[in-house]
Amino acid sequence: xxxxxxxxxxxxxxxxxxxxxxxxxxxxxxxxxxxxxxxxxxxxxxxxxxxxxxxxxxxxxxxxxxxxxxxxxxxxxxxxxxxxxxxxxxxxxxxxxxxxxxxxxxxxxxxxxxxxxxxxxxxxxxxxxxxxxxxxxxxxxxxxxxxxxxxxxxxxxxxxxxxxxxxxxxxxxxxxxxxxxxxxxxxxxxxxxxxx
Amino acid sequence: xxxxxxxxxxxxxxxxxxxxxxxxxxxxxxxxxxxxxxxxxxxxxxxxxxxxxxxxxxxxxxxxxxxxxxxxxxxxxxxxxxxxxxxxxxxxxxxxxxxxxxxxxxxxxxxxxxx
Numbered sequence: 416x417x418x419x420x421x422x423x424x425x426x427x428x429x430x431x432x433x434x435x436x437x438x439x440x441x442x443x444x445x446x447x448x449x450x451x452x453x454x455x456x457x458x459x460x461x462x463x464x465x466x467x468x469x470x471x472x473x474x475x476x477x478x479x480x481x482x483x484x485x486x487x488x489x490x491x492x493x494x495x496x497x498x499x500x501x502x503x504x505x506x507x508x509x510x511x512x513x514x515x516x517x518x519x520x521x522x523x524x525x526x527x528x529x530x531x532x533x534x535x536x537x538x539x540x541x542x543x544x545x546x547x548x549x550x551x552x553x554x555x556x557x558x559x560x561x562x563x564x565x566x567x568x569x570x571x572x573x574x575x576x577x578x579x580x581x582x583x584x585x586x587x588x589x590x591x592x593x594x595x596x597x598x599x600x601x602x603x604x605x606x607x608x609x610x611x
Numbered sequence: 612x613x614x615x616x617x618x619x620x621x622x623x624x625x626x627x628x629x630x631x632x633x634x635x636x637x638x639x640x641x642x643x644x645x646x647x648x649x650x651x652x653x654x655x656x657x658x659x660x661x662x663x664x665x666x667x668x669x670x671x672x673x674x675x676x677x678x679x680x681x682x683x684x685x686x687x688x689x690x691x692x693x694x695x696x697x698x699x700x701x702x703x704x705x706x707x708x709x710x711x712x713x714x715x716x717x718x719x720x721x722x723x724x725x726x
Contacts, residue, residue, distance in 0.1 A: 437634075441665065504617055513622035520679060521672035524704060528668055531703060 430491040435480040440472035447501065450492055454499065463532035464472075464499070470525040471503040471548045479505025479546045487503050491535065493579070496554045498534075507545040511538050521529045618644035624723055625653035626716070628676075629663045633670035645677055649684065656681050657719045658710070661692030671704060678709055687711065687726070689719040 431446055433439040447468040450463040472488055480486040511526075514536075518524045530536055535551035578609045619626040625648030630637065648656060659672065660666070668680060674690075681688045687724075688710040693701065701707050713719045 430687075437636075440667070459696065462694070466667075466696070466700070469665075473667060510674075517703070521676040522669075524668035524672055528703070530701065 419520035422501065427494045429492045431492075432475075433488045433490065434489060435476045435482050435484065435486045437473070437476055437482065439488075440469040440476065443472045443488075443503075446490070447492065450494070452554075453556070454494065456499075456545070456554070460552065464501075467532045467550050468501055469530045470528050471501075471550065474511070474525050474546070474548070475503055475546065478509045479507060481508040496546065501550045501552075502547055504541060504545050504547045507540065507543070510540065511546045511548070513538075524574050528560075539597075592595040616644045620648065620653060621720070623652075623654040624657065624670060624720065625651065626653070626657045626659055627653035627697075627716075628659045628661075630657055631662055631664055633663050633673070635667040635673070637670055638673050639671055645680065649681075653687065654687065655687040655719075656698055657716060658688065658690040659716065660694050660697070661715075662688065663692065663697075666697055666700070668678050671706075673699060673722070674701075675704060675706060678706060682705040682709060687723075689713050689722070691715050691719060 422520065429446060429450060439596055444465045447464050448461060450562065451464055455463070465493055470492060476482060480488060483506075486506045487510075487513040489502075491500075491502045493500045493502075493503075515526050515530075516523050516525050527588070533550040534553045535549075537547075537549040539547050539549070541547050614632065614636065614679075617628045619628065626639065627644050627648070629641075638718050645656070658677070678688050689712075690701070690706075690710050692711045692715070693712065698707070698712060700711075701712070702719065711722065713722060
């Protein structure tokens with residue numbers, strides 16, 4: 416499941432399939448925290464990542480999947496040599512608005528936080544009609560070197576399936592990865608963070 | 612730890628003790644607590660997040676609503692118990708311009724007495 420050459424286990428790809436039930440965003444948040452800790456990402460950036468991931472999953476549950484019990488949210492976290500990518504995909508019951516809405520006093524802050532807490536955000540529509548939010552946290556130099564070994568991108572995947580009672584509705588695991596190449600026409604938003 | 616917001620009162624100061632998770636599901640009990648304090652005509656409200664370790668965007672939106680209501684009614688709002696991360700999020704949404712962040716309840720009470 417992981418590269419153990421550095422003496423510590425480093426999963427390279429973690430996949431979660433979460434039911435569309437409010438509260439399960441905390442599962443993704445915990446997974447993001449565990450991975451960030453393994454990568455020795457500092458506490459502040461880990462908290463930023465946790466919030467961004469939780470908000471993306473919440474959006475997927477509430478809007479993308481309309482809290483429909485037969486649907487699930489797919490979260491794929493991939494450790495690259497220089498960055499951590501997190502992709503959150505839903506089934507697209509409601510598309511993510513384009514342009515993104517401006518937050519009102521008490522609504523709409525989720526996407527705002529996502530945009531400002533990670534280094535890069537891409538919002539796209541998958542071929543199956545689902546929404547995908549890809550978030551990138553780029554490593555600073557000291558995070559890239561884990562106990563003297565560079566993290567390498569090639570690795571086997573670790574799939575964790577949590578509370579999936581209706582597997583027929585789950586998004587194909589490989590689909591989001593193929594669908595989010597930067598040059599693809601359906602990519603409609605690249606939002607660099609401006610507050611770091 | 613429950614999921615409800617609990618209100619307390621000390622003279623003209625009201626306190627709202629937030630639960631571990633502050634989300635959209637917190638709204639009803641938060642407003643029950645706030646309305647109780649408003650009826651008691653407190654002049655300052657302390658938002659106590661010492662037990663909170665997860666505030667999502669809906670929960671922060673709820674805090675914004677409460678702060679707007681309190682300020683429009685002439686009350687001073689304090690907040691304490693926030694981690695540095697949530698202090699940052701409060702700053703990002705503009706809350707820190709409208710409330711007074713303090714480190715704990717004692718500091719809040721001291722500031723209320725000074726004002």
